[in-house]
Amino acid sequence: MRRFTYHEPATLDEAVSLLAAPNAQILAGGTDLLVELKEQLRRADCVVNIKKIPGIAGLAYDDKAGLRIGALATAREVEVSPLVLDKYRSLAQSVRELGSIQVRHRATIIGNVCRASPSADTIPPLIADGASLRICGAGGERTLKVEDFFLGPGRTVLKPGDVVTEIVVPPPPPGTRKIYIKHGRRKAMELATVGVAVTHVPGAETRIVLGAVAPTPLRARHAEDLLRGKRLTDELIAKAAQAAVAESRPISNVRASAEYRREMVGVLTRRALEQLR
Structure with missing residues (x-):
């Protein structure tokens, strides 16, 4: 593994600043990143661990905004959530298909989306449900539909310094x-x-x-x-x-x-x- 600097920012602003550097890589679940660094399939001059940033973990739901999936929410959290099973069945089904149980305990849903694999399991249900991403960057915060996020295999609209802080999935109409x-x-x-x-x-x-x-x-x-x-x-x-x-x-x-x-x-x-x- 090549040498890199390691950072644990305490705020989103600090993370955005660090991730604007060349070859900066974000670490949340790390199930792809750490393997690819060890195999020298991806280069990192610095790794920015966002796990200590408050307010970007877990799941939340209300009848108006719908489901909010934080940047640190793991696949396993979504998989076993009674609310997701009740209102977002296709997402729950897709998460069960993601890797092994060990991977799902660490991998994040947002990480799976940002990987931008054409075969990613969680992306089709999120698009079908009209989900959006909330992105924090040097220019402030913006919201983007998941279906508009991808440019090609492994490529997204994210710019250096951007952090996807949450996925917002609208509440389903009755009978959906x-x-x-x-x-x-x-x-x-x-x-x-x-x-x-x-x-x-x-x-x-x-x-x-x-x-x-x-x-x-x-x-x-x-x-x-x-x-x-x-x-x-x-x-x-x-x-x-x-x-x-x-x-x-x-x-x-x-x-x-x-x-x-x-x-x-x-x-x-x-x-x-x-x-x-």
Whole structure:
């Protein structure tokens, strides 16, 4: 491991200042960062540990603002939260797919989002639920929709010095139904070959988000348009599934061919919609 300086800021302003330095890396859960530093896959001239900053941990909920997930909230906290299980079922489902139980006790949800992997499990449900990120940087605080956060694999809109302090997920309208389905080569400890998240508000709208089939998580907007305000019939579900296939842009790699991924987009989208009607 290469040498680096190590900092434990006590405030967000201090963290923002430290992270503006070249090759500064933020440490929260560290499940990716520490491995990549040891394997020399990532360079850090300084590591900024944000765990001692007050006010950025845990989960909170109110009926107006919805769910707030702090920068230090772990995957395991979300996984076992009764409130998340009740109101944000697809997010709870996705978190259970994240790594091992040991990883989930340390990894943070915001870290998983900021990693910007096209196959990340937590991102499709967050986009389907209309989640936003609160970002603190040198220019002050700003809010950004999760779906607008990604520029490509491993790339986001974050600038040097930026810290994502929380995720805000709106409260679900009454009767909302949600699901996340992941397909991989095995049932645990696996990256998604295809992931599909659906948030369905009967009589209003349906949001469909595809993972691992494009450079960034992808809203299947044409499929959503077909379903808007309509009852989920067999015929409509089949049309929406085919529309999602047409909107996907997968590549072939060691986990699956592009053709197989397209086929699974149709299968999983149809399966998700059938379970929600």
